[in-house]
Amino acid sequence: MDKTTHVGGTDDFNVVFIGAGNIMFGSDEGPWNHSFRFEHKLGLRLKVVAIVDPAVERANAVLKKKRDSFVVSAYQNTRVFKTLDDFVKNMTPKERPRAFVVGSPPMFRGTLQPGRDIEIQIMKHFPGVAMFIEKPAATGPKSEIEQAFNIARRISDSNSICSVGYMLRYLKAVQKMKQIIEENGLVVMATIARYAAAYEAITKPDWWDKSKSAGPIIEQGTHFCDLSRYFGGEVDISSVTAHSLEWDEEAGHLSKLRIDESKIAPENRIPRVTAATWKYDSGAVGSLTHVATLQGRNYSCELEVHADGYCLKLVNPYVQPVLHVRKPGDDYEQTFTFPDDDPFFSEISNWIDIIEDIEEDPEAAQILSTYEDACRTYEFTWAIREASERSRATTLATRRPATSVVEEVLAEEENEA
Numbered sequence: 252m253d254k255t256t257h258v259g260g261t262d263d264f265n266v267v268f269i270g271a272g273n274i275m276f277g278s279d280e281g282p283w284n285h286s287f288r289f290e291h292k293l294g295l296r297l298k299v300v301a302i303v304d305p306a307v308e309r310a311n312a313v314l315k316k317k318r319d320s321f322v323v324s325a326y327q328n329t330r331v332f333k334t335l336d337d338f339v340k341n342m343t344p345k346e347r348p349r350a351f352v353v354g355s356p357p358m359f360r361g362t363l364q365p366g367r368d369i370e371i372q373i374m375k376h377f378p379g380v381a382m383f384i385e386k387p388a389a390t391g392p393k394s395e396i397e398q399a400f401n402i403a404r405r406i407s408d409s410n411s412i413c414s415v416g417y418m419l420r421y422l423k424a425v426q427k428m429k430q431i432i433e434e435n436g437l438v439v440m441a442t443i444a445r446y447a448a449a450y451e452a453i454t455k456p457d458w459w460d461k462s463k464s465a466g467p468i469i470e471q472g473t474h475f476c477d478l479s480r481y482f483g484g485e486v487d488i489s490s491v492t493a494h495s496l497e498w499d500e501e502a503g504h505l506s507k508l509r510i511d512e513s514k515i516a517p518e519n520r521i522p523r524v525t526a527a528t529w530k531y532d533s534g535a536v537g538s539l540t541h542v543a544t545l546q547g548r549n550y551s552c553e554l555e556v557h558a559d560g561y562c563l564k565l566v567n568p569y570v571q572p573v574l575h576v577r578k579p580g581d582d583y584e585q586t587f588t589f590p591d592d593d594p595f596f597s598e599i600s601n602w603i604d605i606i607e608d609i610e611e612d613p614e615a616a617q618i619l620s621t622y623e624d625a626c627r628t629y630e631f632t633w634a635i636r637e638a639s640e641r642s643r644a645t646t647l648a649t650r651r652p653a654t655s656v657v658e659e660v661l662a663e664e665e666n667e668a
């Protein structure tokens with residue numbers, strides 16, 4: 252990020268932040284912090300005209316910190332509103348935004364229903380204005396997925412420049428994998444993903460509650476489901492199978508939970524392990540194992556992509572990406588490292604360059620995750636969750652008849668006696 256040269260206009264770049272939480276202003280949970288990347292990308296041109304967040308105190312607190320810092324010029328005139336409507340009613344012509352960054356929780360977006368339709372509201376009041384929207388597209392019931400696809404169609408019709416925050420696609424390591432595949436005309440035969448979350452560091456109660464965050468695959472494993480699709484192509488949704496290890500099974504106990512799980516209804520508690528396999532439309536096979544088993548802070552995640560003669564293994568994409576490449580003609584792997592790569596900066600930087608229509612390096616500025624594509628990942632993650640729940644239901648059902656069988660035998664014995 253410190254090596255990027257500033258290209259672009261001299262005019263103010265007005266932005267509205269929807270949500271004043273961790274993704275927007277940073278936290279101890281991880282390296283994400285959109286405001287920081289905007290400040291570096293746009294410098295003095297950045298004008299955050301409004302922050303929309305019903306938690307006004309939280310928004311004011313982050314705003315105060317910014318105003319007390321060297322980036323004060325971006326936040327000097329920022330106004331805080333509880334709702335987008337309040338902003339629309341009070342906006343001056345000078346404050347008209349060029350772009351919206353949507354980092355509110357997914358339960359408040361991705362549908363056509365009032366209060367959960369921020370994308371539609373933005374398009375209604377600011378047709379064609381650019382949107383950056385965080386993943387996942389939504390987290391409502393599965394029956395609402397079609398509404399997310401409907402939003403995708405409307406975004407496409409509106410010509411809004413829209414990007415979704417699947418930042419791992421922007422990693423240099425991931426782009427190197429793509430390059431190897433393209434340059435060698437490879438056909439992906441398998442993707443193998445492992446996502447191990449450090450559960451001890453996850454202290455948001457909502458994350459542990461399926462009725463709020465929709466579970467660890469839809470909320471978190473989604474990044475690796477998305478990367479798998481990025482390499483494997485479209486998934487045959489009907490082929491998805493999955494198993495889970497649940498909180499109430501013998502092997503499902505976690506000793507370092509930092510939240511009080513007893514406050515979450517038993518049916519809404521999340522699995523500790525989810526393992527899924529599926530077919531891609533190409534015939535290739537994919538698999539994902541998501542575990543919430545690590546303590547401490549750092550996650551441990553790996554993605555392997557296999558093709559004839561090749562294994563591309565991406566290790567530790569969140570913390571320090573390393574790529575191991577095995578090729579024909581060599582039994583040993585070549586290892587590539589990518590120091591100082593910041594995919595959070597790249598996704599924002601590319602999106603802004605496209606908004607500003609900077610054509611100096613058209614190769615560099617691409618949106619790698621569209622809203623429609625993100626909806627497909629969302630649909631896929633729901634399929635994994637459902638498959639694991641079906642499998643659990645079958646396990647429970649086969650256990651019950653075992654009891655019934657004993658009861659029947661006893662009843663028969665009583666009758667015979």
Ligand SMILES: NC(=O)c1ccc[n+]([C@@H]2O[C@H](COP(=O)([O-])OP(=O)(O)OC[C@H]3O[C@@H](n4cnc5c(N)ncnc54)[C@H](O)[C@@H]3O)[C@@H](O)[C@H]2O)c1
Nearest residue numbers: 270271272273274283303304306354355356357359385386
């Ligand atoms: N790409 C990544 O690696 C990454 C990392 C962290 C979070 N995220 C995503 O960002 C989103 C937000 O996560 P977070 O960690 O910042 O959550 P958070 O809980 O820290 O912050 C969310 C904020 O949104 C506010 N809010 C609630 N309802 C709202 C509404 N209707 N309109 C506007 N604001 C509203 C809340 O008051 C809160 O301040 C989630 O979708 C999450 O998955 C992505």
